[in-house]
Structures are given as structure tokens and as C-alpha cells.
Amino acid sequence: MPELRFTSTLTDRHRDEFFRDGAALLKGVLKPEVVKKLHEQLLPIPEWDSEKRLNLWMQHDEILDFYLFGPLGDIARQVFQSPQAVTSLLPPTAQLQRDFISTRSHNSTNGWHIDRTECQIGDQPSKFLSTALARLSVPLIAEGRVRSTQVINQSKYAAAMSEAREEYFAGKSMYRREGRFERLFLWDPNINVPVLPGLNLNEDMIMETWMEPGDVVLFNTCLWHRSPPWVGPGLELGLHPTFAPSNHISHDPPMWSDTKASWCLTDELAGKTIGEGNSSCFPYAYPEDKRPKVGSTLTLKRRPIGLPRHLAFSWVSVQARDMLRKLYFLYRG
Ligand SMILES: [Fe+2]
Numbered sequence: 126m127p128e129l130r131f132t133s134t135l136t137d138r139h140r141d142e143f144f145r146d147g148a149a150l151l152k153g154v155l156k157p158e159v160v161k162k163l164h165e166q167l168l169p170i171p172e173w174d175s176e177k178r179l180n181l182w183m184q185h186d187e188i189l190d191f192y193l194f195g196p197l198g199d200i201a202r203q204v205f206q207s208p209q210a211v212t213s214l215l216p217p218t219a220q221l222q223r224d225f226i227s228t229r230s231h232n233s234t235n236g237w238h239i240d241r242t243e244c245q246i247g248d249q250p251s252k253f254l255s256t257a258l259a260r261l262s263v264p265l266i267a268e269g270r271v272r273s274t275q276v277i278n279q280s281k282y283a284a285a286m287s288e289a290r291e292e293y294f295a296g297k298s299m300y301r302r303e304g305r306f307e308r309l310f311l312w313d314p315n316i317n318v319p320v321l322p323g324l325n326l327n328e329d330m331i332m333e334t335w336m337e338p339g340d341v342v343l344f345n346t347c348l349w350h351r352s353p354p355w356v357g358p359g360l361e362l363g364l365h366p367t368f369a370p371s372n373h374i375s376h377d378p379p380m381w382s383d384t385k386a387s388w389c390l391t392d393e394l395a396g397k398t399i400g401e402g403n404s405s406c407f408p409y410a411y412p413e414d415k416r417p418k419v420g421s422t423l424t425l426k427r428r429p430i431g432l433p434r435h436l437a438f439s440w441v442s443v444q445a446r447d448m449l450r451k452l453y454f455l456y457r458g
Pocket residue numbers: 238239240350
């Protein structure tokens with residue numbers, strides 16, 4: 126059966142793929158003219174300007190409206206309500222957690238990683254949607270097609286585990302395995318699959334697909350993933366919003382890696398369910414009565430900024446944990 130165009134209905138097949146393997150390709154979610162317009166608007170933002178490339182919803186009403194009123198928020202709500210998810214019994218819920226623009230050019234890719242801000246506890250299967258947040262990646266393609274984010278298939282990842290498999294399926298894995306994939310701040314792009322202690326991964330485990338304008342890839346940010354190698358010839362742009370359900374609690378948000386959105390969760394808001402307390406960060410797409418009205422979004426807290434001491438402490442604690450994890454795997458393996 127041919128795929129329907131411009132629908133934001135998640136099918137059982139999408140659900141099966143996402144909850145079994147960790148990613149699903151949603152064809153024709155956005156109209157190509159919408160993608161074209163986003164491409165035109167976002168292309169002039171310079172590559173070096175990280176302030177403008179992160180948390181776009183804080184900077185542009187149109188983008189915020191697009192996330193909250195368009196099909197992406199609606200898809201997130203359906204993902205959280207899927208029977209396979211730990212959030213299945215929640216009332217309709219979806220909040221914007223974070224977004225960013227990605228750029229690829231000149232043979233670029235980045236290294237294999239698990240997201241620090243969106244993956245809160247460990248490398249976890251897709252059903253743990255309260256801590257393993259769902260990303261909806263939208264390649265902004267002017268024409269032609271482009272390779273999607275590469276994601277390690279979670280079924281194959283789990284099958285490659287000998288002892289820790291039960292732990293993994295119970296959502297109790299270590300935050301992430303330390304392996305040969307990341308130099309202090311620069312990723313090593315020359316590794317075809319993550320090299321992790323105690324696991325033998327191979328290239329058959331990589332999920333990747335070709336995408337056309339309007340397609341979206343839904344994936345679990347707690348899975349190992351990376352940008353695909355650039356194929357060019359032009360600059361390849363992508364827009365990557367992550368949605369959270371209302372019961373998501375951000376544990377120890379790494380402020381230094383996202384100084385704005387993570388800052389919304391510090392001090393009096395730390396450890397609280399997002400949306401509780403007096404923060405106007407993280408706008409709701411659902412429930413609809415909590416969604417900000419179109420054009421009234423300036424009431425949201427737009428550019429919260431962390432204090433230097435908070436950023437410094439966050440940086441030190443993340444580095445310390447990274448080091449301890451390295452030692453743990455060194456002596457365990
Ligand atoms: Fe990532």
C-alpha cells in the first residue's frame with residue numbers, strides 16, 4: 126500500500142519499528158513547501174553561531190508555532206500514548222524539550238554518541254519514554270534526497286550483550302558504556318561503529334535510510350547514533366526537535382552542554398516534573414488547553430542564562446563522572 130502523504134498519524138508499523146528497533150522513518154509528514162521555507166529561513170544562520178543554532182524555539186515564534194501546532198508535536202503525543210511505552214497511560218502529553226540545527230559539509234560526520242541532555246539514565250530501550258526522549262529529525266532538503274541519522278538497532282544491540290541484557294531491557298544500564306568513540310570534546314569520526322567494552326557491534330546493526338523532503342525520522346536518543354557521512358554537494362541542514370512527556374524529570378541536566386534549556390531545570394525547579402513550578406520553559410503541545418496561543422508566545426521565558434558557577438560545576442561533575450566510568454570499564458573488562 127502506498128504511504129499516505131502529509132499525514133501525522135503514527136501507524137502500528139511505525140510503532141512496531143520504533144519500539145522494537147529504536148527508530149522509524151515517517152514518510153511525507155511535512156509538505157515539501159514547508160521544508161523549503163524552513164530551509165530558506167535557516168540556511169543564512171552561520172555555522173559558527175552556536176547560540177542561534179540551539180533552542181530555535183526560544184528565538185523564533187514561527188518555529189515554536191510550527192513545533193506546537195504542526196504535525197511534530199502531534200506525532201510526539203502519539204508516541205507517548207503508544208501501548209508499548211511506559212507513558213501509555215498518561216493523558217495526551219507532549220512538551221518541547223530542546224531543538225537544534227545540524228549542518229554537514231565537506232565529508233563531515235560526527236562520532237557515535239548517546240545524547241547527554243536527552244538521555245537521562247542509561248542506554249535504554251525505546252519504551253522508557255520518560256527518560257529516553259524521542260527525537261524527530263527533519264532533514265531540510267531543498268531538492269533530491271539525503272541520508273538519515275545513523276542509529277544502532279536496539280534489538281541487535283541487546284542481542285550482542287552477554288550478561289547485561291536483562292539490565293538493559295529493564296532500563297537499568299549504566300549511563301553509557303565508555304569506549305573508543307569520543308575525545309574529550311571532539312568526536313572521532315573515523316569509527317564505523319561504536320567500539321564499546323563487552324560488546325561486539327558491526328555495521329549490519331546500523332539503521333539508516335534515504336530521506337526525501339517532508340520525511341521525518343523518529344528515534345530514541347538513548348541509542349548510539351551519529352550524523353551520516355556527508356554526501357553533498359551542498360550544505361546539508363537538519364532540524365532536530367526533541368519532545369518530552371509531562372512526567373519527564375531531568376536528572377542532573379548537563380548545563381554546560383545546553384546552557385539555556387538545561388538552565389530551566391536548576392535551583393527551585395531541579396528534580397521537579399517539567400511543567401510544574403513556575404518555569405515557563407518547555408512549552409506544551411499537549412494537553413491542548415496548556416498550549417500557548419499562536420502569537421502569544423512572547424510570554425515564555427526565552428533566553429534563560431546560567432550563572433558561571435553553575436556552568437563550571439556542571440562541567441566538572443560531567444568530566445569527573447566520565448573519568449570514573451572509564452576506570453570502571455577498564456577494570457571490569
Ligand atoms: Fe545526538
